[in-house]
Amino acid sequence: MTYNYIKYKLIGGSNDDYKIIKEIGIGMMGTVYLVKDKSNNKYAMKIEKILKKYINESLEYDIWREIEFSNKMYKKHPNHFMKIYDNWIDKKCTHKQDWEKQGLKLELFNKSAQNYYKKLFDSPYCSIKIYSLIDLTLKDIYEKLTDKQYYDIFIQCLYVMYLCNKSGYLHRDWKMDNIGLIKTDDKYINIFDNKIKTHGYKVILLDYGAIIHKKYILSSYEKNIFRNKITDLFFMFDRYKYNMIFNFKKFENKYNVDTFDSCTIDEDINKLLPKFNKNNDVLSQYIYKIKYYDTFENQLIGKEIEPIKPKLLLPEETILFIIKNIYNIKKCILFMIKNN
Incomplete structure (x- = not known):
């Protein structure tokens, strides 16, 4: 198979060009640091281990897709996508990805995955990217927002999603941690002439x-x-811990995910969505848990539980409309604007 090569070559910075101030984020595969350059300009530095083959510049590999996406989308929509200012490969990288901070262990994965991660984290190669900074994430403040504030910010989120998908991309990792917020003095943002x-x-x-x-x-x-x-x-709905639609955290702390996902009644779902694609099991379950929560709760075999209905972060009517129109992001945005 032949892969398209991207035109954004390595800019060629080095570790000596930036000083790490502190860690500001960590994921499964990479760590993000606040850094400054020799002129005291501040940026976000993302460091992640890579295998030797990833050095080859090709869209076959995630690190190059990331660069291609950032360059194209930032050029089109600089207010909604990050810019990569610098990037390079460190061939003598001493970075250690700290899984303990996330509660991750190799033992949680199958043997094949364990072997891959061992090989990856023992690699001397790292991809390093210098990104524009944000002020905070949605996860940092969502509990402090009023319903109206969250509703309006969520419209922005859907609009950014629309821009991403319209350009042929799928982000696939929609969660509050990945929604950055930039402080602005602008009182309004224009979305579809609204x-x-x-x-x-x-x-x-x-x-x-x-x-x-x-x-x-x-x-x-x-x-x-x-x-x-x-x-x-x-992918926004396929998030249990930091869901942007509703918060099931209290429920998760009490029951495992298998139990959480198994308690539905097909008859109820069919009443609610007679023409809904039955293959969309996760979406059907979410609708069920919103409309038939008492029944869902009572189905937990052998459990006597106190009411812990998940907090809806958006109006129930809005959530159900989004699920039913999950193939049409623009339609969901216009619905939310109309009902704002």
Whole structure:
């Protein structure tokens, strides 16, 4: 198979050009630091271990997809996507990815995955990227926002998602941690010729490591995603801990995910969505848990539990509309604007 090569070559910085101030974020594969250059300009530095083969500049590999996506989307929409100022490969990298901070252990993965991660984290190669900074993430402040503030900021989130998907990309990692916020004095942002209140923040999308594009499909999994016209709304719903639609954290602390996902009644779902695609199991379960929560709760076999209904971060009517129109992000945005 021949892969498209990207035109954004390594800029060629080095570790000596930037001084690490502190760690500001950590994921499964990479760590983000606040850094400054020799002129005291501040940036975000992302460091992640890579295998030797990833040095080859090709959209076959995630690190190059990330660069290609950032360059293209920042050029089109600089208010909503991060800019990469610098990037290089460190061939003598001593970075250690600290899984303990996330509660991750190799033992949680199958043998094949364990072998891969051991090989990866023992690699002397790192990809290092210098990104523009944000002020904070949605996760940092969502509990402090009023319902109205969250509603308006969520419209911004859907708009950024729309821009991403319209350009042929799927981000696939929609969660509060990856919704950056930039402070602004602008009172409004224009979305489809409608003024939406910013409440002091503009949304910028973070973490491009899981990006895929319809023009460089590399697996049967990716092929199925684009053939079925999947949108990033699907991936937004496929988040248990920091869901942007509703918060199930209290529930998760008490019951395992298998139990959480198994308690539905097909008859109820069919009443609610007679024409809904039955293959969308996760979405059907979410709708069920919103509309039939008492029944769902009572189905937990052998459990006597206190009411812990998940907190809806958006109006129930809005959530159900989004789920039913999950293939059409623009339609969801216009619905929210109309009902604002």
